[in-house]
Amino acid sequence: DADVTQTPRNRITKTGKRIMLECSQTKGHDRMYWYRQDPGLGLQLIYYSFDVKDINKGEISDGYSVSRQAQAKFSLSLESAIPNQTALYFCATSEAGYHQPQHFGDGTRLSIL
């Protein structure tokens, strides 16, 4: 089983719909992250969480919200989806500290029509 699991793996939806992407981890890491990847732009950080009570905005948080339900679970929501949110979304985890690597899930491919 994967250490970082994202669901769903693929999702197609319509403009204006509310969507939730889920991430769960079995690594026991305190820190969790949400990134989006767009062709030609690389990965951009949406939100990150150092623990259940500590959630921070990344560089592109507008239009997104998150919930850290437990140490192992971190969900990303699009309140009212728009076509330019079509992208590949990744969840990542790490232990505390600058020296620790980030570990990524397999991603959710989201298409908004």
Place this chain on the structure above:
Amino acid sequence: KQEVTQIPAALSVPEGENLVLNCSFTDSAIYNLQWFRQDPGKGLTSLLLIQSSQREQTSGRLNASLDKSSGRSTLYIAASQPGDSATYLCAVPGSNYKLTFGKGTLLTVNP
């Protein structure tokens, strides 16, 4: 603002060849540098992480080097195989723990 550049953007080599992928970064005050592999439609697999105090890190046929003063890292792949075909990304952490990624090098190893 940290910027990460990877050269070349794409590379095609015959099987068995040794190759080098390049990564440069503008702010040398980094804690570490991480190399990832991404297969089409898949997530990122961490290959190597070099701490700022290290100069090299090896895993199997992969060897990564880091020169903080010049803002450069290289990923050396020995005896390349078709299964090595993927996009290779380098990334460095910033002040808010955000990883800044390069745009990647698309490697194709031809049988």
